[in-house]
Amino acid sequence: MAYDPKSLKAEDFINHEEILETLEYAEKNKHNRELIEQILEKAAPKKTKRGVECAGLSHREASVLLACDIPELTEKMYALAREIKEAFYGNRIVMFAPLYLSNYCVNKCVYCPYHYQNKEIPRKKLTQEEVKQEVIALQDMGHKRLAIESGEDPVNNPIEYILDCIKTIYSVQHKNGAIRRVNVNIAATTVENYRKLKEAGIGTYILFQETYHKESYERLHPAGPKHNYAYHTEAMDRAMEGGIDDVGLGVLFGLELYRYEFAGILMHAEHLEAVHGVGPHTISVPRIKRASDIDPSVFDNGIDDDTFAKIIACIRIAVPYTGMIISTRESEACRAKVMGLGISQISGGSRTSVGGYAGYTAEERPHDTEQFDVSDQRSLDEVVRWLMEKGYIPSFCTACYREGRTGDRFMALCKVGQIQNCCHPNALMTLQEFLTDYASPETKKIGEELIAREILNVPDEKRRQRAIEYLDEIKTQGKRDFRF
Ligand code: SAM
DSSP states (O other), X not given: OOOOTTOSSHHHHSOHHHHHHHHHHHHHTTTOHHHHHHHHHHHSOEEETTEEEOOOOOHHHHHHHHHOOOHHXXXXXXXXXXXXXXXXXXXXXXXXXXXXXXXXXXXXXXXXXXXXXXXXXXXXXOOHHHXXXXXXXXXXXXXOXXXXXXXXXXXXXXXHHHHHHHHHHHHOOOTTOOOOEXXXXXXXXXXXXXXXXXXXXXXXXEOOOBOSOHHHHHHHSOSSGGGOHHHXXXXXXXXXXXXXXXXXXXXXXXXXXXXXXXXXXHHHHHHHHHHHSOOOSEEEOOBOOOBTTBOGGGSTTOOOHHHXXXXXXXXXXXXXXXXXXXXXXXOHHHHHHHHTTTOOEEEOSOOOSTTOSTTOOSSOOOOTXXXXXXXXXXOHHHHHHHHHHTTOEEEOOOHHHHTTXXXXXXXXXXXXXXXXXXXXXXXXXXXXXXHHHTOOHHHHHHHHHHHHHHGGGOOSHHHHHHHHHHHHHHHHHOOOOOOO
16 A cells, blocks of 8 residues: 555555654654754745745654754744744634533543443433523623534434534524534534535534544544544545535544654645645644543553644644644643644633533533533633733634635635735624623723724725724624624
């Protein structure tokens, strides 16, 4: 078997030998300053006629950066990651929350508390009425974008159940609330089911590979449909065939050697680009957490915070246009450390239990059906305030997907430099909605000062004027949902 990014066979595009050779090449060159400088130069943003563009890096080049342990070059990588992040995402951070629908599962993933042999965890599946109550609670916090999560169980959670839930979520409008984008994180499925999800109006289809190492994958998923490595690894191709053009990749760090996973995820991105002409819309970087019946210390590939930060910076450099997501698995301190290095989306006020939002105050959290311990337990209001105090703009924008700017059309927007005229005012207008409808007085004060400053950074004068009018209409006339 030879490495072939254009092949539709998992073992060709995630080719084990190619990864081993890449790791060997990276190890050999990890102190090769000249090569590392050349790689950094290749990845740097360049001004072109079309706007600012970045070349990205191959999995081999990026693996050399990750292996390099020369402190001053690591600092250069961090500076470059910040520059790329700034060029395409500015200081905006998109906010979302997970919504757990069901923890029934027929798989036996050894790291996940939902595995079917876990008798400690009560099994629960939300009714449509409960979905509605969860959505009201999420809207009342200020969320506009959700990621729905579910175990895999064709009897308890068939695709029809997931579709019903999506319909319910989009139908709920409580006060000024609305969920405007539903991303979906459910098990690998068929082209036909992906088509149904597309028709239901989903945003991104997210599926974590967990590990790209086939042998480990099979050992870590000893039973259930998820055991099939090829079916799981080729899922994004089926999703794209079904018409979903925003797909989100991820690996669960801690299961396998991180350098192996890093090369694997970049090869997966190269494969999507080679076959479908568009790379991953997002990349997530979850790390294993303690959970019911799960002790993370039995997985001996855990990574420390510095390695984690370096992985994030190197992904940002290698795949410059992708969104990068970090969840509340990570602590406030860790999130603060990696935010500037390339993260563009974070969750806030999250509950990982089935039915964890409705009927609980910001301080209370049910633990019985929780998927994993949440490290960052602050409320959405606190996270939003914290981001603003750090100089970021929390954004509740969902405009691209609703304007049909998905797949390569979204990537094109990134490349032609229209982001500052589009995403920047959209972020500020959705932040203003949050401040007016949901924020505490302190958050509101900081936010309105920030908006007054940041609106001046919209380059196009006409656009800027229009955005200022819209902001005023949100505040004084109760209007909502403006977007460019
Ligand atoms: N059931 C779906 C599947 O199999 O892909 C996805 C839903 S699952 C709720 C979402 C993700 O949680 C998994 O893909 C896995 O990476 C992550 N996860 C599972 N156990 C975890 C743990 N103990 N700590 C952190 N993340 C975990």
